[in-house]
Amino acid sequence: MLHTKRFLLTLVALVLCLAFVSAAGQKDSQSEGKAxxxxxxxxxxxxxxxxxxxxxxxxxxxxxxxxxxxxxxxxxxxxxxxxxxxxxxxxxxxxxxxxxxxxxxxxxxxxxxxxxxxxxxxxxxxxxxxxxxxxxxxxxxxxxxxxxxxxxPKSKAIFIRKDLMEQYGVELSSTPTAEEFRREMGKFVGSGIIPFNFPKWVDNFQFFYNSFGAWGGVYEKDGQFIDGFQTEEMKNALAYLRQLYKDGVLNQEFITTENSGMREKTYTAQAASSIDYVTNYINYVQNTTAANKYTEMHLVYKIVGPEGYGGSLNEAxxxxxxxxxxxxxxxxxxxxxxxxxxxxxxxxxxxxIGLEGKHFTLNADGQIEATPKAANSGYKYTLNYLSDSFVDIDIENLPFKLSPALEQGLPKQIEHIKAMQANLGPNHAADVPVGVSVAYDRVAPSIKSTRESIATKIIVGTVSLEEGLAEYENFWNSINGPTILEELNAAR
Missing domain, CATH: 3.40.190.10 (Periplasmic binding protein-like II)
Structure with a gap:
């Protein structure tokens, strides 16, 4: 009897082994020839x-x-x-x-x-x-x-919660002046909420540079390449941002704020506003609803500076x-x-949205509902693709139902995307041709990081405006910046 059991166990193990080898062989066969x-x-x-x-x-x-x-x-x-x-x-x-x-x-x-x-x-x-x-x-x-x-192509605007605007008497159009923005947003100061939540990605300050006709970087102006950080326009832009910070309008901890944290605070009304992609409007609808803090969002497309300049953050x-x-x-x-x-x-x-049956199921109302596995992994679906993808989506015949808030929010997102086209700021990021100045190609990343570091120090007051610009000038000379501009302009 004992020998029979051992034989049967050996036979089962052999069959399982053969099955495993067979399955592995089939998988190898299926993968054969595939990149x-x-x-x-x-x-x-x-x-x-x-x-x-x-x-x-x-x-x-x-x-x-x-x-x-x-x-x-x-x-x-x-x-x-x-x-x-x-x-x-x-x-x-x-x-x-x-x-x-x-x-x-x-x-x-x-x-x-x-x-x-x-x-x-x-x-x-x-x-x-x-x-x-x-x-x-x-x-x-x-x-x-x-x-x-x-x-x-992406553009950013300032999203402001309409419920908080009404509560604190803030009145702003979608294209206010720089002085109006500073004055009205100042009404949130001291309220216990962050007036304007901003992420640590300092390149977002280009939204405000645009208001003063400034550009953060080397770019072409009037037929010549110049360093935009060393201009009177940039000096005025940085002075304005420094004032927003001193006033308490600009988030005092922006240098450590991640995008996700910035958004979450606005979703939950811990912040009155944030800067974000126009295509994220329905995310604010979804997430303010999920936080039981639903409100419509007022979008500021651009802030008009004293000389009439202004434009959204055009990230192209x-x-x-x-x-x-x-x-x-x-x-x-x-x-x-x-x-x-x-x-x-x-x-x-x-x-x-992931895959139905994996990431989500449909509830009794036909709306998307995360599966337990997805919910436990931080899954939060987004419907941005309905308005900003290249795929031809039939919004009238979706395989799921939109919530009432999203049915209202989606047309508004499309409306904002269209409105932004008339308010786009410049984008000079690709002005400088590659390969014309080997020196510039080599140091371009350090120019960007140094510029952003010094702008941050000026805004938070670690250095004065004059000290920061002098520090940048020393850096510029250390990398032979004037020679770089000569090379770029000579190749025109």
């Missing part, structure tokens, strides 16, 4: 969930659509830029990855030969070739295209996909890229 692609993106995409199983469901969907094997790299949003920089600088560049601050970073990557020229791939793609050509014009380099955006192509110049499978990578950007099933899953 393996590394895809890097932050966790505010990829189904908006940090759960590995749910992220895996998104991977499975992309693989099924593209006949590829995807190896995802999905760091938290807060650490994504640093993680990507580490990969790129080490030479271990992902095949396909998302770049933030694209207008400044892509030219540098092109100069360093890190990303692939996509001009012909876009032209030969049935899906990508149908995109509006104007989407690519702001960031072409020598007539070539190195990126694919996944939504319409701020976030985009690029392809590594080292990829061994460019055709397959572009196939994945076009699927993520244009497929009507993949785009909503990747950027907005």
């Amino acid at each position: 393996t692609i590394t895809l890097a993106t932050a966790d505010n995409t990829y189904g908006l969930s940090t759960d590995p199983e749910l992220q895996g469901a998104i991977t499975d969907l992309i693989e099924s659509k593209t006949d590829t094997i995807i190896e995802p790299i999905i760091p938290p949003l807060a650490s994504y830029t640093d993680k990507l920089a580490t990969l790129v600088n080490s030479g271990d560049i992902p095949d396909l990855f998302v770049v933030a601050q694209a207008m400044t970073k892509i030219p540098t990557m092109v100069a360093r030969e890190q990303i692939l020229d996509l001009t012909d791939y876009i032209k030969n793609s049935p899906a990508l070739s149908q995109l509006d050509p104007s989407l690519f014009k702001d960031l072409q380099i020598d007539g070539k295209t190195y990126f694919v955006p996944y939504n319409y 192509t701020q976030t985009a996909f690029v392809v590594s110049s080292k990829t061994k499978n460019p055709e397959a990578v572009v196939r994945v890229l076009e699927t993520i950007v244009t497929d009507p099933e993949v785009y909503p899953a990747f950027f907005g």
Whole structure:
């Protein structure tokens, strides 16, 4: 009897082993001949969930659509830029990855030969070739295209809670003067709420630079390249921002404020306002509702300075996909890229709502409701794709119902997006051609970081305006800034 049991146990183990080998063989057979692609993106995409199983469901969907094997790299949003920089600088560049601050970073990557020229791939793609050509014009380099955006160009406005405006008697149009903004927002000071919550990303101050005709960086003005940080216009802009900080209007802890924290405080009425993408209007509708603090938002498109200048923060192509110049499978990578950007099933899953049955189910009212697994992983779906994606979405026949607040909010978001077109500020990020001045290409990142560091010190009062500008001038001379401008202008 004992021998029989041992025999049966051995037989079962052998059968299981053979089954495992067979399954592994089938998987290898299915994978044989497929391109393996590394895809890097932050966790505010990829189904908006940090759960590995749910992220895996998104991977499975992309693989099924593209006949590829995807190896995802999905760091938290807060650490994504640093993680990507580490990969790129080490030479271990992902095949396909998302770049933030694209207008400044892509030219540098092109100069360093890190990303692939996509001009012909876009032209030969049935899906990508149908995109509006104007989407690519702001960031072409020598007539070539190195990126694919996944939504319409971004612009930012100041979102102010209407309930708090009414409570404190704040009266502002969508295009107030600089003095009106300072005076009216000052009514929130001392109320126990943050009047104007601002994130640590100092490049957002360009919204206010625009009001004074200033530009933070090297750019072309009147046919000549100049350093915009060393102008009278910039001096006036920084003085105004310093005053907002002294008045208590500008968040006193902005240098440590993450975007997520900024938004959360505005959602929950701990802050009266924040600066954000116009395309995020329905996020405010969703999240103020979820916090039981629903209110409509008043948007300030631009602040008009004393000389009549002003414009929204025009980020143009701020976030985009690029392809590594080292990829061994460019055709397959572009196939994945076009699927993520244009497929009507993949785009909503990747950027907005995830997958039904995995990330969400529909409640009795037909509305999206997070599954327990998704809810536990921080999943908060977004419907931005309904208004700012390239995918043709039939809003009248969605597979789910919108809440009453979203039914009201979505048309307002579209209204604001259209209104912003007449109020866009300038974007000179791509003014300087790559390769004209090797010295500039090398030091451009340090110019940006130094400029932003000194602007911050001036605004919070660590140094005076004069001391900060003198510090910047010393830095500028240390990198031979005047010679750089000579080189750029000589090549015109």
